[in-house]
Amino acid sequence: MQDTSANIVHWFRDAAPYINRHREKTFVVYFSGEAIDSAGFDNLIHDLAILHALGIRLVLVHGARPQIERRIRLEEITPWFAHGLRITDDRSLNPVIEAVGRLRVIIEARLSLSLANTPMSGSRIRVCSGNFITARPLGVRNGIDFHHTGEVRRVQTDAIEAQLASGQCVLLSPLGYSPTGEVFNLSAEDVATRTAIALGADKLILMNDRALPDGFPSQLTPAQIDELLLDHSPSGMLAKHLQNAREAIEAGVQRCHVIDHERDGSLLLELFTRDGAGTLVSAEAFEDIRQATINDVGGILELIEPLERDGLLVRRSREQLELEIDHFTVIQRDGKIIACAALYPYPEEKAAEIACVAVHPEYRQDRRGERLVEYLEKAARLQRLKYLFVLSTQTMHWFMEQGYRPGSLDDLPLERAALYNYQRQSKIFIKHL
Ligand SMILES: CC(C)(COP(=O)(O)OP(=O)(O)OC[C@H]1O[C@@H](n2cnc3c(N)ncnc32)[C@H](O)[C@@H]1OP(=O)(O)O)[C@@H](O)C(=O)NCCC(=O)NCCS
Numbered sequence: 001m002q003d004t005s006a007n008i009v010h011w012f013r014d015a016a017p018y019i020n021r022h023r024e025k026t027f028v029v030y031f032s033g034e035a036i037d038s039a040g041f042d043n044l045i046h047d048l049a050i051l052h053a054l055g056i057r058l059v060l061v062h063g064a065r066p067q068i069e070r071r072i073r074l075e076e077i078t079p080w081f082a083h084g085l086r087i088t089d090d091r092s093l094n095p096v097i098e099a100v101g102r103l104r105v106i107i108e109a110r111l112s113l114s115l116a117n118t119p120m121s122g123s124r125i126r127v128c129s130g131n132f133i134t135a136r137p138l139g140v141r142n143g144i145d146f147h148h149t150g151e152v153r154r155v156q157t158d159a160i161e162a163q164l165a166s167g168q169c170v171l172l173s174p175l176g177y178s179p180t181g182e183v184f185n186l187s188a189e190d191v192a193t194r195t196a197i198a199l200g201a202d203k204l205i206l207m208n209d210r211a212l213p214d215g216f217p218s219q220l221t222p223a224q225i226d227e228l229l230l231d232h233s234p235s236g237m238l239a240k241h242l243q244n245a246r247e248a249i250e251a252g253v254q255r256c257h258v259i260d261h262e263r264d265g266s267l268l269l270e271l272f273t274r275d276g277a278g279t280l281v282s283a284e285a286f287e288d289i290r291q292a293t294i295n296d297v298g299g300i301l302e303l304i305e306p307l308e309r310d311g312l313l314v315r316r317s318r319e320q321l322e323l324e325i326d327h328f329t330v331i332q333r334d335g336k337i338i339a340c341a342a343l344y345p346y347p348e349e350k351a352a353e354i355a356c357v358a359v360h361p362e363y364r365q366d367r368r369g370e371r372l373v374e375y376l377e378k379a380a381r382l383q384r385l386k387y388l389f390v391l392s393t394q395t396m397h398w399f400m401e402q403g404y405r406p407g408s409l410d411d412l413p414l415e416r417a418a419l420y421n422y423q424r425q426s427k428i429f430i431k432h433l
Contacts, residue, residue: 015272022271023055025202026164030192032063032237034209035261036103044207045110046119047267048169053123057164059195061172062107063188064100071099083141084236088148088185096148096185100173104129107171128168132156133191135176135184150176150184152191155198193244197251204248205270206241207261212279213238220281222246245281256281289375292328292340297321299337300328304358312394313356314424328356329375331368338363341372343379343388346413350386352376353416357395373402381433388433389416391426404429 029048035041052058068086072079072095080087088096111125134154138146153176163170172195174188189206196204220228225246229239238258245256259266259278269277292300300321307313316324324342331339339359345352354376359368380388389412390399396406407430409417420426 018272019054022051022202024057026057026059026199027051027203027205028059028061028192028196028199028201029205029207029267030061030063030189031207031261032188032209033065033067033103034063035207036062036064036107037066038262040262040264042110043264044261044267045107045113047265049111049119049123049125050268051271052125052169058169059160059164059172059199059201060107060169061188061192061195062103062174064096064103064174067099067103068096068185071095082144082146084240085138085146085149085187086185087144087146090147093148093183093185097175097183100175104171104173111169111171126168127171128163129171129173130159131177132160132170132172133176133186133195135178135186137178137182137184148182148184150178150186152176152186152194153178155195157198160195160199189240189244193248196248196253196256200252202254204245204253204256205267206244206256206258207267208238208241208258208278209261210235210237211260211262212258216279218276218279220245220279221283222249222281225281242281249281249283254282288332289371290330290332292325292330294322294325296328296330296332296337296340297325299332300330300340303337303340303360304356307358313358314421316356329372329379331359331372333363339368339372341376343376345380345383345385346416347383349413350384351413352380352383352385352388354388354390357390369398370402377431377433386433388431390429391420392429393424393426396427396429399429402431404431406430 031044035044048058048060069079072092075091075095077091077095079092080089086092108127108129111127132155133152134156135150136153137148137150140146160170172191174186174191176184176186176191178184192204192206195201217224217228220242225242229242241258245258248256257270257276257278257280259270263277266277297318301318304313304316308315327342327344329341329343330337341357342355343352344355354373357369357372359372377388389407390404392399407428409420409428411428411430412420
């Protein structure tokens with residue numbers, strides 16, 4: 001019992017920075033028709049309700065493929081596909097509208113649930129659906145007429161923004177309307193992607209129907225996606241989602257997440273835990289965070305020398321740096337070292353010192369320092385260390401913001417305490433892992 005309470009408290013505290021970071025941000029979340037059919041759909045709705053309650057501005061986009069498929073077969077219409085898209089002819093259009101309309105109502109109803117004794121208790125989500133997507137016909141391609149299958153022509157961002165600003169959650173379906181008053185069947189993933197781009201969303205979240213393959217990267221850049229698509233040809237839907245994510249990132253969406261809807265709670269794990277549960281696609285990972293090698297010595301020296309001159313960092317000779325290079329972690333951007341930090345373990349005390357944290361002045365205030373420290377903390381946890389300490393003369397408050405608390409010489413391993421420089425008078429900070 002005590003263990004469970006401690007876990008809850010621990011989890012809550014760990015999640016707090018993410019809760020603060022996500023508040024008032026705009027997330028576009030796509031989930032498929034298969035997800036709606038699945039046993040876990042109620043849990044997904046509960047998790048979306050939690051995001052809404054935490055002040056995240058939500059645009060939900062639902063798919064409808066299996067529901068449309070069933071509805072069309074009921075009418076004894078043979079479904080046609082070309083280039084991976086359904087051809088929506090005159091006969092299929094009505095079943096498509098009925099299937100999508102029905103789903104929209106079902107999702108709105110689920111989001112309205114606020115029964116006591118359910119995770120939705122007390123939630124009051126106002127959902128808004130409407131003619132937010134202007135569509136145009138795909139037309140005739142390679143001699144194939146797509147009839148009422150269309151593509152997104154414009155997203156009515158002002159109207160969506162107005163709903164989000166008034167605290168509503170926006171629900172989009174894979175249907176769009178043309179200025180001629182016609183209805184078009186759209187790809188829901190494309191609706192989500194184009195909407196995220198048009199809104200300049202903070203995140204596009206694409207929920208995949210299958211578990212990501214074992215060992216699938218937890219972070220990708222657009223260039224890595226291209227390589228992956230070429231070399232490993234992932235399954236159809238995953239490939240589509242990766243392409244959507246790449247398109248969104250290249251058009252300025254900050255981050256895209258591809259996650260598996262079947263894993264219970266994957267959305268919450270991805271958004272509120274350090275290790276996540278899916279794959280994050282972002283442009284900035286072309287900044288590689290990694291362990292330093294001997295080839296980085298020149299770049300690190302270039303970065304830290306000005307800071308050493310200003311007395312912010314303790315002086316290190318090239319020889320010393322070469323000897324200690326294995327302790328260093330660097331962030332490299334386009335071949336240049338723009339940040340570094342070092343971790344010096346004291347295995348007997350199950351402790352380690354964080355030192356030499358430096359970010360190039362042109363790249364500060366973009367959470368690189370925080371990422372470096374998080375990276376070192378993760379490495380320290382893997383080594384089963386119990387606490388980290390840092391000695392600082394001018395960056396005390398910054399370390400306090402990273403969760404470090406003032407300590408004293410007594411907190412240092414004896415070996416390190418013996419080397420304390422009384423002239424420098426650095427302050428000591430500790431973080432228990
Ligand atoms: C400290 C340092 C690593 C932070 O790097 P960063 O990538 O800018 O860090 P983050 O983006 O994660 O954090 C930036 C925030 O910390 C604040 N900050 C930076 N230095 C600070 C300091 N000395 N004291 C208090 N806050 C500080 C910034 O003002 C910014 O806050 P804001 O966005 O509210 O203005 C970087 O400023 C640096 O290289 N400083 C010189 C070297 C140094 O002092 N290293 C520590 C010795 S161990």
